Amino acid sequence: MLPCNRTLARLLQTIFASASLLLGASSQAExxxxxxxxxxxxxxxxxxxxxxxxxxxxxxxxxxxxxxxxxxxxxxxxxxxxxxxxxxxxxxxxxxxxxxxxxxxxxxxxxxxxxxxxxxxxxxxxxxxxxxxxxxxxxxxxxxxxxxxxxxxxxxxxxxxxxxAYNTEAALYAAFIKEKFPNAKVALFNDDSGGPFFAKGFVKAAKDMGLNIVIHEEHTYSEPTIDAKIDRIAASGADVFVDATTPKFVVQALKRMAAINWKPNHIIWGVGSSIGGALQPAGTDVSKGIYSGIWLKDQxxxxxxxxxxxxxxxxxxxxxxxxxxxxxxxxxxxxxxxxxxxxxxxxxxxxxxxxxxxxxxxxxxxxxxxxxxxxxxxxxxxxxxxPIESVQMAQFDGEKFVPVGAIINFEGKTPAP
The missing domain is CATH 3.40.50.2300 (Response regulator)
Known part of the structure; x- marks a missing residue:
């Protein structure tokens, strides 16, 4: 019986060792x-x-x-x-x-x-x-x-x-408009994903600062074109256009604005203002003069x-x-x-x-x-x-973004949603 007991003991040891390895591998994989x-x-x-x-x-x-x-x-x-x-x-x-x-x-x-x-x-x-x-x-x-x-x-x-944060970025843009274009008629345009959070922050900041928002339009990603909305915004008489949408629709907006010869002071939020992803595809001639907040170096x-x-x-x-x-x-x-x-x-x-x-x-x-x-x-x-609560306002000169003023540091000051 002794050899059998030894054999059983070895078998149990092998089973426990294998189970430990499997459990260890599973934990490690997780x-x-x-x-x-x-x-x-x-x-x-x-x-x-x-x-x-x-x-x-x-x-x-x-x-x-x-x-x-x-x-x-x-x-x-x-x-x-x-x-x-x-x-x-x-x-x-x-x-x-x-x-x-x-x-x-x-x-x-x-x-x-x-x-x-x-x-x-x-x-x-x-x-x-x-x-x-x-x-x-x-x-x-x-x-x-x-x-x-x-x-x-x-x-x-x-x-x-x-x-x-979009509401911080929006508040900074509102402050920029108040300083640079204090009597502006402002148009606000945003997508329906991150855009509403930006828009909410911008509308609040604009109200607090006494800015005049004459029109606010929103679009969905499923819309094939935003031309009609750009036409309505242009017809509002706005001379500052705050544009919070994705690169595809930024390109559409810029091309439509050029087609109808509408030339407001144009501010595009950071996630839509990529030179290679939006401004160059739209045409640097029609993108020249755009303002945006940047935080990365510009290649x-x-x-x-x-x-x-x-x-x-x-x-x-x-x-x-x-x-x-x-x-x-x-x-x-x-x-x-x-x-x-x-x-x-x-x-x-x-x-x-x-x-x-x-x-x-x-x-x-x-x-x-x-x-x-x-x-x-x-x-x-x-x-x-x-992690990031600072931004540099800049203007696109047809090739690169040129800083406007100093870096604005909002560290620890991001407003509640």
Missing amino acids: DGITDTEIVWGSSVPLSGPNAGYGPIGRAQRACFEYINNDLGGVKMGDGKTRKIKNLMYDDAMEPARALQNARRLISQDHVFAISGNAGTGANLGARPYYNQEKVPQVFVFSGGPMLGDKENVEKFPWTMPALL ANPAFANDADMKLYVEQLKKYESGLNPADQNAATGWFVCQAVKSVLERTQKPTRESFMQAARSMKGQKVALLLDGITLNTDGSMDGY
């Missing part, structure tokens, strides 16, 4: 991180009317490839260097598809975190699921104010935006020709994603998001999602490649969930 690799995800619009934001994901992927191949990976706070395996899916910026991708990234791909997901509606639609699963949803391409205020950070601690500006971060970005983008235009600020944004992720990973002390979010929620004057000098990333737990 975490999406090993000693040598991090599984990272993104869900971006590569098709549909918002495909102009696709370069965010593509440039982010190129940057991860650069980190893996040229730097050997990212050295995290625990001293281990890991390569980043990036999985990217198309959601056309549709909330239902964004949620579907989130489920796939988490339940099938076992990602450690995601970043660079575009669109306010798409990110809000997937936010409950990322937070339920405690998976970081960080540096998302949206300025939705409900992504960074205290109440929402406490309710959804795993979500963090990348952009200046088209000769002043940054010898900037080390810019040279690296242009060189490596050409190497790993040659089909992208480095003058497209959406591509620059994707590169910035990747570099911001790298910066947080370097400060992540343990290979856990919780440790990563602790690092993300405690940034102090964090300098990241392509941010304008004077703009840094700052967060403070739930008290400050907006």
Whole structure:
């Protein structure tokens, strides 16, 4: 009987050892991180009317490839260097598809975190699921104010935006108009995704400052053309046009304005004013003179020709994603998001999602490649969930954005949604 008992004991030891390995592998897979690799995800619009934001994901992927191949990976706070395996899916910026991708990234791909997901509606639609699963949803391409205020950070601690909050951006534009065009007749135009949050903030700020909004129009992404709405806005007699929509419709607006010879002072919010993604496609002759708030360095500006971060970005983008235009600020944004992720990973002390979010929620004057000098990333737990709260007003001269005034710092002053 003794040999049988020994055999049984060995069998049980083997079963327990195998079970431990399987459980360990499962846990490790759920975490999406090993000693040598991090599984990272993104869900971006590569098709549909918002495909102009696709370069965010593509440039982010190129940057991860650069980190893996040229730097050997990212050295995290625990001293281990890991390569980043990036999985990217198309959601056309549709909330239902964004949620579907989130489920796939988490339940099938076992990602450690995601970043660079575009669109306010798409990110809000997937936010409950990322937070339920405690998976970081960080540096998302949206300025939705409900992504960074205290109440929402406490309710959804795993979500963090990348952009200046739309209501802050709107208030800054209103102040700019009040100073530069105090007696203007203002027209406001926005899309129906992130645009309403911008519009709400702008209308409130305009009222507080005594600005005269003579017309307010909104459009949906499903509309094939906005020509009729531009015609109505032009007929209102407005001489300042505040334009808060996506690159596709910015191009349409600019072309229609040229066709009807309407030439107001034109302000385009940051997410729609990419030189390579909107102004050049519309025609630099009709785009000349546009105002916008910027926070990233402009590849088209000769002043940054010898900037080390810019040279690296242009060189490596050409190497790993040659089909992208480095003058497209959406591509620059994707590169910035990747570099911001790298910066947080370097400060992540343990290979856990919780440790990563602790690092993300405690940034102090964090300098990241392509941010304008004077703009840094700052967060403070739930008290400050907006990494960027500064902007530089600038005007497009047909080739580049020329700064107008000094950088406006709103650090810690983003109004409640």
